[in-house]
Amino acid sequence: MDEPGRIGLTAEAAAQLEDLRADLNPQKGEDGIKLINFDLYRLAVAIGIKKGLKPPALRDKSNASYRVGELDEDGVLYAAVECAGLVTAGMPIYEYIERLAEQGIREFYDENLKTGQLPFEKIFSN
Amino acid sequence: MKLQEITINNFMPYKGEQKVSFPQHETQNVMLLFGDNMRGKTSFLNAIRWGFYGNAVGRHLRKISRASLVNMDAAAMGDWSMSISLKFSDSNKSYELRRQITKKAHVSSPRNDSDFEEKIGLRVNGVVVPGDVIVNEINQVLPEEISRFFLFDGELLQEYENLLIEGDEQGEKIKEHIEQVLGVPALINGRNELASLLKEARTLQAKDAKNNNELSSYAERQRQLSIQFDSFEKDLKEQKFQRDENQVQIDIIDDELKNTEAVQKKKIQLEGLKGNVEVIERNLVNLADQKRELLKTAWKDVLNTSIAPILSNLQSERDNLKKAVNNAAVLNNKIKDLTEMLDDPTCVTCHQNIPENEIEPLKEKYEILKAQAELSAVNMDDYTGITEKIDKLSRIRSAEEGRRILQTLTKESKEQVELIKVETKLEELNDEIKEYDTDHIMRQREKRDRLTGLKSRVVHAIESIKLKIEKNESEQDQISTLISKNKGAQGQQSSIRVNLYQELEQVFSQGIVQLRDSLRETVQQHASNAFAELTTEKTYSGLEINHNYGLSIIDHENRVLKERSAGAEQIVALSLIDGLNRTARKSGPIVMDTPLGRLDPKHRSNVLGYLPKMADQVILLVHEGEIDPKKDLNNFAERIGARYQIERISATESRIERVSDHG
Secondary structure, eight states, rough: OOOOOOOEEHHHHHHHHHHHHHSOOOOOOOOOOOHHHHHHHHHHHHHHHHHTOOOOOOOOEEEEEHHHHTTTTTTTHHHHHHHHHHHHHSSHHHHHHHHHHHHHHHHHHHHHHHHSOOOOOHHHHH | OOEEEEEEEEEEEEEEEEEEEOOOOOOOOEEEOOOOOOHHHHHHHHHHHHHHHSSOOGGGOOOOHHHHHHHHHHHTTTTTTEEEEEEETTTTTEEEEEEEEOOTTOOSSOSSSEEEEEEEEEEEEEOOOOGGHHHHHHHHHGGGGGGTTTTGGGGGGGGGGGGSSTOOOOHHHHHHHHHHHHHHHHHHHHHHHHHHHHHHHHHHHHHHHTTTTTTTTHHHHHHHHHHHHHHHHHHHHHHHHHHHHHHHHHHHHHHHHHHTTHHHHHHHHHHHHHHHHHHHHHHHHHHHHHHHHHHHHHHHHHHHHHHHHHHHHHHHHHHHHHHHHHHHHHHHHHHHHHHHHSSSOOOOOOOOBBBHHHHHHHHHHHHHHHHHHHHOOOHHHHHHHHHHHHHHTTTTTOHHHHHHHHHHHHHHHHHHHHHHHHHHHHHHHHHHHHTHHHHHHHHHHHHHHHHHHHHHHHHHHHHHHHHHHHHHHHHEEEEEEEHHHHTTTTTOOHHHHHHHHHHHHHHHHEEEEHHHHHHHHHHHHHHHHHHHHHOOOTTOEEEEOTTTEEEEEEESSSSSSOOOHHHHHHHHHHHHHHHHHHHHHSOOOOOEESSTTTTTHHHHHHHHHHHHHHHHHHEEEEEEEEEEOOTTGGGGGGEEEEEEEEEETTTTEEEEEEOOOOO
């Protein structure tokens, strides 16, 4: 099976991720630690893996702007998905990761709209 | 002195003309004026004060402007005139004093005192007193400086506590007033007059001595000392002026600040809260930073729990593969040995051929081992693949980011709740002080601090100059004595005068000390007698006076009582007032506003029983919380000469009504 070299999000989810990041990061003129897109992308994927989700294919064409080698430098996400046996035979693992990210980012965005923050309780409570 | 009648016209809440007659009876000498708060008790006290001295004071002794003295309703109707007439008697003379202010014709809406014209008239025994001597005449009867001892606000009795504090400014002022009441300044003025005469005499003596060869060096020294003395006096005068100027400015600021004490406190609280807001906001920024830092690796924490069983499975799988590899190696060794044996069936020990019947089972064993070896064969790629996966998954390590993020959220919520509380309080405080220029108030506080520092330096300089003057005077005395003893100067008029004035000055100086001692003793005695009647603690042995006229309570073992309650302070202050009235060169009626505010019922009863004895006339301005007309009056009903009530007409108008004896 051929794994894509780049993955990303649909244009809509990519815009949502930008909004989220801007919301969570220090405001203009303020100092402090800044989140990058990868941080939220990986978190969305990890949550999907943990839940064993089977997200549908992306509604729109992916805006594949992240290099897989950069996003998953050590192949940890790949290994986690592979070992968890979440991918049906023949499906590229990074495509599945992309679906998880798309779904996760959309959920983050909706929750942030409703409550003003990420669903931390839901994410971190066992 | 006895007050007979006051006629108030348009003064503060008293619109139109209102007359009050004071009791003249020897024993029924108490007048009660009842009035609720805000109705005009203090205004009545001020009406008397203004009538006598043209001066009315508000809380904290602030002077009230003329425009504020005119009744608001009358002023609104265009009537800007106000007057007070007082009838009183003293030393068998009857006095009629009338003071009036009217808006100047060209002023439409008066604001400043200068927008009014003041007229004052006095008749003594019906004879008009010329305008330029009226003030002097009033001061002969009741000097303004001593008015604090007969016209006073009971709430301010606590200021007499300052007499106990060494070097206290207010205490110094009160002491000065006390000495005026007691007549000490007469002797002080006498001594100062003599000091001035002595100075002149010394100058003449030095002039005479200059012509004498033996004494010319003394004369020259005396001349220099005299020049130095003048310079010191000049410096002293300047420094005192500077000190008084500073004090005036400090007093003005104090008056202003006293009115804004609550605002100042709120402003300080506000600044503190602003500091709190900054701390909370900083905490929130730090927490947000911590949260973001944790979020960067939180994905590993999320994966960690779901990956753990997979990792464990992979590790067991790898262990099994390892075992299989080892097993295959053992089998292969065995197969190798058997192959060698079957290829050359000779015994390795005896070198004889192995019989055919023994070879057959070996062949069977060989076949079995071959089959087992085939089954145990391990694909090394699988092993490597599993190892790679284990390596990767082992990198998913949790630093408990999730738990720590949730803790951060809890802290954030607490900080946010605190922030809301503080901001609400800030808003309230801002609302409360928005009408005040708090920056100005704070600047005034700083200015006061600077002035106090400056004053302290000036006071130090004054002390230093006084010491120099003392030394100079002593040297001048010494030289004068040396000149006087010289044969050539003996019998000279200038030397005789110097000796005479020197001796007289000493007599006056000692006289002042003796007079003060004697007056203090008398005040202490009278105050102690009053205190014995006023206090409810009968074991106290009396009061002890200090050189400032401050009084301390002495207990049954002759120890000074260190702490005393607000009620006790009031009792001691009343005792001092009584002691001063009985020792003073002048005495008059006592007009007291809210005298019983801080007293418990027993002390109140004692005070009510004692007040009628404190003066020939006692006028009490009280509210019904202080004296209950139904209960308290029975204690001294026989001493009440007149009862009045301030009736509310409107928020800006009150009327004084006489209450019938049975009312």
